[in-house]
Amino acid sequence: MVLPPVAVIAVFIGFPVVAAIAYTLGRAGGPNSVVASLGQRQFIVQKGVTFDAYRDILSNPTIHRDLWATVWVTIVVTLVVVAVSWAIALYLRLTDSWLARTISALSVVPLFIPVVIASYAILVFYASDGFIKTVAYHLGFHGFPTLGYTLTCVTLGEIWVNIPFGVLMMSSGLNGVPNNLIEAARDSGATMPRVVRSILLPMNVIPTVIVATFTAIYVLGSFTVPYLTGPTAPNLLGPSMANFFNSFNQPQQAEVLAIVVFVLALGIGAVYVWANVRTGRRSGLQS
Amino acid sequence: MKRKHLGAIVVVGLAVVLAAVAATSQAATTRQAKTVTINLYASGDVNVQSLWQQYLIPGFEKQNKGIKVKLIFSEHGVNDTPTLARIGAAVKQRKWPGIDLVDAGLVTTLATDGLTQPVKKATAPNIGNVDKKLLTPVHGAAIPYRGSSVVLAYDSNNVAAPPKTLSALLQWIRAHPGKFTYNSPNTGGSGYSFAETVVDSFMTQNVLTQMQQGYAPQLESNWKQGFDLLHSLNQYVYQGVYPNGNQAVLDLLAKGQIWVAPVWSDQALTALKTKQLPASIHLTQIASPSFTGGAAYLGVLKTARNKVDVYKFVNYILSPAAQTQIINVMSGFPAIPLKLMPKAIQNKFADVSANSLRPTYAQKQQSDFKAQWQQTVP
Structure with missing residues (x-):
């Protein structure tokens, strides 16, 4: 029964991945022969493997800057998305006013707007003749910075794109906490902050970890937002991968970059698995 | 009883589907004999796209019933490098890459790598009007059709x-x-x-x-x-x-x-x-x-299908009428001598000529x- 899905995964995902890894290690035969016959600046060996392509990429100062930009933007976006979606979800869980409902509805809107359109809108919004700067100018704040084409603009765009998923995950997690637990704590004299800290927070760990890991992985590999709103350099690794593949005709270097991003994402994925295993073991002990 | 009915329905249904498939495939083969499709890959900014889509292709199709031109467009040429790889791989194996005619910066590479048809094999009389000097940088294997x-x-x-x-x-x-x-x-x-x-x-x-x-x-x-x-x-x-x-x-x-x-x-x-x-x-x-x-070049791939019809299209593009359209729409330079163009166009380009443009890498x-x-x- 499991054989067909496993076969599909092996053929359509496993095989290309193995071929790509072999190509980055200098093996240009078999499935890599076509790409290798046209690429430029390749490091090819007939026997064994070579790490020259990795050395070429990792010793490139432009890539260093791009890598740091990617790591920083990822960290900032992840922290902000977790904090903001926690706040919105918590507000929604604890109060049932029209304001709370409106805010939560608004926070999901970006889910329904294509990322290309959103990126362009964000760029125009923060441009030197955009809305924000115009308002600041009229308020007398003439030195307001232009955010279009900066990493700040990329960060804002990525947060905008990732908030809906965070809010949806967090509010479904918080809604799963039974009301009687909260009421019991309140009856015993616990303050609201205490309820949040001792009940809601520990019972919402898994959704928080999911939001953090998925947001981080999404930002690491994102292309559209940084391509449209970001600076020429340094920019995130997504656009730089596309540059190496399309404009520079260096497919081997592009694949090395893809593997670098994959390794980073793997590290983040490990945190997710660890958190799942830990809670799984705990609930196993309790029952 | 119900089972039997179901079986009969399935059999009848299958027969109907098979008959339909046979009929459509037959229709498709007869239609294929009449219509020829030329696949054109073009890259550039939106002005290039509208030149092909709104002027050259409809104009040609109107004059040549039975030949359709399908435009594959790549904005800013972002797909040029992968397309070059695809064409290179296919032509080297003597296979059709799904593209017959190319209008992009990569044509010069295709031409110098010997992947396009030499101009002297072309069956388009208007190619004779093109400036011979423009053929040197492409080893005589690509057709200049406009300058910019x-x-x-x-x-x-x-x-x-x-x-x-x-x-x-x-x-x-x-x-x-x-x-x-x-x-x-x-x-x-x-x-x-x-x-x-x-x-x-x-x-x-x-x-x-x-x-x-x-x-x-x-x-x-x-x-x-x-x-x-x-x-x-x-x-x-x-x-x-x-x-x-x-x-x-x-x-x-x-x-x-x-x-x-x-x-x-x-x-x-x-x-x-x-x-x-x-x-x-x-x-x-x-x-x-x-x-x-410099000139923008058209390349006819060595493994293009229906080369006679492709050259008909090239011939149309190099005709004074189509060249006038190119100049009016794109404000480009003509690829054929000015003396063949209408008087108004001749005056417009009195002091510029396409081959004085400085070539690129x-x-x-x-x-x-x-x-x-x-x-x-x-």
Whole structure:
């Protein structure tokens, strides 16, 4: 029964991945022969493997800057998305006013707007003749910075794109906490902050970890937002991968970059698995 | 009982489906005998797309019933490199790559690598009118069909006397911080041309010729001085940003954010005509060296299908009627002698000719140039 899905995964995902890894290690035969016959600046060996392509990429100062930009933007976006979606979800869980409902509805809107359109809108919004700067100018704040084409603009765009998923995950997690637990704590004299800290927070760990890991992985590999709103350099690794593949005709270097991003994402994925295993073991002990 | 019915229904249903399939496939084969489809790959900015989609293709299809042209368009040429790989792999194995005719920068590479049909095998009489000098850089294996050049656009409200030479332009840029930019070379030809022109100004004619006609990675150390100069311009460029695509630079010009920029002559003239650029924007060419430009080439692939019909299409594109359309729509230069063109067009181009345009690097050299620009300039 499991054989067909496993076969599909092996053929359509496993095989290309193995071929790509072999190509980055200098093996240009078999499935890599076509790409290798046209690429430029390749490091090819007939026997064994070579790490020259990795050395070429990792010793490139432009890539260093791009890598740091990617790591920083990822960290900032992840922290902000977790904090903001926690706040919105918590507000929604604890109060049932029209304001709370409106805010939560608004926070999901970006889910329904294509990322290309959103990126362009964000760029125009923060441009030197955009809305924000115009308002600041009229308020007398003439030195307001232009955010279009900066990493700040990329960060804002990525947060905008990732908030809906965070809010949806967090509010479904918080809604799963039974009301009687909260009421019991309140009856015993616990303050609201205490309820949040001792009940809601520990019972919402898994959704928080999911939001953090998925947001981080999404930002690491994102292309559209940084391509449209970001600076020429340094920019995130997504656009730089596309540059190496399309404009520079260096497919081997592009694949090395893809593997670098994959390794980073793997590290983040490990945190997710660890958190799942830990809670799984705990609930196993309790029952 | 029900089971039996079900079986009968399935059998009847299957028979109907099979009959339908047989009928349609038969219809398809008979129709195929009548209609021929030419697959055209073109890349460039939206002006190139509209030239093909709204003028050349409908005009040709109207005259030649039974031949359809399918346009595969790649904006800013972002798919050029993968397409080159695809065509290279297919033609080397003598297979059809799904493309018959190519209009893109990669045609010169295809031609010099021997992947396109030599012009002397073409069955299109109008090719005889094309300037023979334009065939030399492509080893006689691609057909020039229009010319265009990168020029300097400036806002006449703010710039009374535009710079006339490259060194004057560089001086102007330093004297007016934030009022000049060019698009990043990997996203469009106008910014690419500016960057290459600056770098070229430091190189000897001999080195230049080698880079224009082939791939000479060992000579790339000659680029250093030019890239250093480009890097030093960062502080004077609009927000220190090189926008993505030729169009983004035109937008900045139109909004008055910048006053001077390199642009494609055809694209800028089209924008002026459609009022996307205000009338205060004027165009001029600089000297010593001038910006690059040249003919746009069509390449008929060696493994193209229906070559006779493809050449019919090429012949149509080189006819005075279609060339007039190209000039009117794109503000491009004609590829055939002016004496064959209508009088009005002849007057318009009295003092420019397509082959005086300065040629650019070969495709592979361009890829390296873009990579080094990205690493050293911004």
